[in-house]
Amino acid sequence: MARSLIHAPATARKGEVVEIRTLIAHPMETGYRAGADGRTLPRDIIRRFACRYNGEVVFSADLYPAISANPYLAFSVVADASGTLTFTWEGDNGFAQTESATITVS
Amino acid sequence: MSRGARPDRTRRRLLAGAVAVGCGVVWRPALALSEVLSGTLRGYTGGAPTREGKVNFDIAPLVENGNTVPITVTVDSPMTAADHVQAIAVFNEKNPQREVIACKLTPRMGRASVSTRIRLATTQQLVAVARLSDGSHWTQTVDVVVTLAACIE
Amino acid sequence: MKARGAAVAWLLACAAALAQTTPANTRRSGFETMSPRIQAMQRDDQQNPGMLWVADGEVLWNKIFGISFSCASCHGDARKSMRGVAAHYPDWDPIEKKPLDLTQRINLCRTRHQQVLPLPPESEEMLGLEAYVAYQSRGMPLTPSPARELDAPRERGRRLYEQRIGQLNLSCSLCHDKLPGHVLAGATIPQGHVNGYPTYRLEWQGMGSLQRRIRNCLSGVRAEPPPFNSDEMIELELYLAQRSAGMALETPSVRP
Numbered sequence: 001m002a003r004s005l006i007h008a009p010a011t012a013r014k015g016e017v018v019e020i021r022t023l024i025a026h027p028m029e030t031g032y033r034a035g036a037d038g039r040t041l042p043r044d045i046i047r048r049f050a051c052r053y054n055g056e057v058v059f060s061a062d063l064y065p066a067i068s069a070n071p072y073l074a075f076s077v078v079a080d081a082s083g084t085l086t087f088t089w090e091g092d093n094g095f096a097q098t099e100s101a102t103i104t105v106s
Numbered sequence: 107m108s109r110g111a112r113p114d115r116t117r118r119r120l121l122a123g124a125v126a127v128g129c130g131v132v133w134r135p136a137l138a139l140s141e142v143l144s145g146t147l148r149g150y151t152g153g154a155p156t157r158e159g160k161v162n163f164d165i166a167p168l169v170e171n172g173n174t175v176p177i178t179v180t181v182d183s184p185m186t187a188a189d190h191v192q193a194i195a196v197f198n199e200k201n202p203q204r205e206v207i208a209c210k211l212t213p214r215m216g217r218a219s220v221s222t223r224i225r226l227a228t229t230q231q232l233v234a235v236a237r238l239s240d241g242s243h244w245t246q247t248v249d250v251v252v253t254l255a256a257c258i259e
Numbered sequence: 260m261k262a263r264g265a266a267v268a269w270l271l272a273c274a275a276a277l278a279q280t281t282p283a284n285t286r287r288s289g290f291e292t293m294s295p296r297i298q299a300m301q302r303d304d305q306q307n308p309g310m311l312w313v314a315d316g317e318v319l320w321n322k323i324f325g326i327s328f329s330c331a332s333c334h335g336d337a338r339k340s341m342r343g344v345a346a347h348y349p350d351w352d353p354i355e356k357k358p359l360d361l362t363q364r365i366n367l368c369r370t371r372h373q374q375v376l377p378l379p380p381e382s383e384e385m386l387g388l389e390a391y392v393a394y395q396s397r398g399m400p401l402t403p404s405p406a407r408e409l410d411a412p413r414e415r416g417r418r419l420y421e422q423r424i425g426q427l428n429l430s431c432s433l434c435h436d437k438l439p440g441h442v443l444a445g446a447t448i449p450q451g452h453v454n455g456y457p458t459y460r461l462e463w464q465g466m467g468s469l470q471r472r473i474r475n476c477l478s479g480v481r482a483e484p485p486p487f488n489s490d491e492m493i494e495l496e497l498y499l500a501q502r503s504a505g506m507a508l509e510t511p512s513v514r515p
Contacts, residue, residue: 017215017216017217032202053214057210057212058212058215059209059210059211060210061220061222062205062207062208062209063207064208065201065202065225066201066205066206066225066226067206067207067222067223067225068173068174068175068222068223068224068225073220073221073222074220074221074222075209075215075220076215076216078213078216080214
């Protein structure tokens with residue numbers, strides 16, 4: 001389980017556009033770098049990120065080796081209903097992680 | 107986001123042909139898009155024309171370190187069901203591969219804005235392209251100067 | 260030609276003004292020489308990648324190692340017990356009778372009290388713990404320990420700092436006391452203060468300690484870096500902490 005930090009508001013007014021910020025610890029090895037022995041280190045990156053709001057995908061992204069290590073993704077979401085925001089990261093070598101945050105919309 | 111997984115050689119031939127045909131349709135921006143990126147854009151849009159505008163590609167013109175460069179791509183759009191941004195992609199010119207990130211957006215985002223941090227191998231040009239719900243493509247091109255750290259491991 | 264002559268004169272004047280160490284009132288943290296975007300990365304805890312290590316450190320602080328106990332078992336809430344601690348390291352250890360830095364102190368706690376193996380230098384766990392402990396002193400001024408036993412090692416550190424070394428025959432002082440603000444190979448030379456360690460260095464795309472950063476500088480002048488936790492390293496750290504005394508701790512800082 002990689003360390004991740006999610007910043008999403010716990011409460012919001014209905015219709016408010018809220019900022020979501022996500023950070024996850026991951027080396028994002030490009031697959032283009034040579035190791036100490038001169039051989040190319042194999043690629044090991046997070047390839048996909050998705051944010052679901054009450055089960056429906058609101059935002060998703062395909063990440064490539066050009067994304068820096070410890071990927072940071074910030075985007076916004078309209079707070080239209082109380083429920084759960086789910087964040088999933090998937091990548092090479094079977095990397096898969098899910099985090100959630102609840103949001104109460106009044 | 108590439109449309110299907112064509113082998114590179116075939117794609118390049120297709121792109122070369124498309125560039126020849128489609129060149130005149132692209133409105134040349136104040137910043138001349140490099141040939142490499144023109145080709146990449148054409149591949150992304152499937153030959154559809156692109157226009158400069160609506161997209162704000164926020165990136166420092168001079169970066170201290172190419173390993174971690176903060177970027178924000180914002181598109182001027184009401185993000186309603188009828189009129190919203192469907193996708194944003196960023197391409198680079200001189201990294202080992204062209205793609206940087208390809209995002210899918212929905213009206214439930216409220217604002218078409220994505221921030222992340224990217225790697226730039228060297229001084230180069232980048233382009234951010236947005237596909238709107240009406241099928242149009244909008245771009246902004248930036249030139250970035252990359253400096254390297256003096257003292258490394 | 261006139262402009263160049265003026266530039267040289269200005270450079271010499273600057274060098275003369277910075278002849279000794281940088282006077283306290285002209286000291287600038289590396290933070291100030293960064294671009295606004297990177298400053299924002301450090302300032303905002305929601306964006307600062309170093310916070311990933313601080314979060315890791317918090318978990319480790321509360322983790323029970325082996326059959327032993329956690330840091331929290333003795334030290335309780337780090338927000339209270341560790342406040343101000345990192346600000347006075349390196350410090351003198353009366354039992355080992357030598358100076359030690361924060362990572363060595365953490366390892367001594369592990370071996371002496373927790374009865375577990377020490378963490379390797381630059382390991383993710385050590386960086387996490389060090390970041391978490393130092394984070395509790397964020398904003399506080401660096402306050403070197405007044406222990407008299409540290410005077411001699413600190414003086415040795417100062418001599419190391421001013422000694423020309425490596426194939427490029429440069430001393431720390433030449434770049435960081437006399438030429439900060441100038442550009443070396445595209446990078447602005449900072450004053451080299453140690454008020455933000457461990458730091459998230461963009462070049463590393465990860466967290467690292469002061470010793471790792473010093474080793475980078477030594478590689479830069481083509482000198483052989485001393486091993487981690489060698490006497491020279493600790494003595495240099497001691498002197499650097501004195502040189503940055505009074506500056507606010509910024510851990511976890513972000514640096515290019």
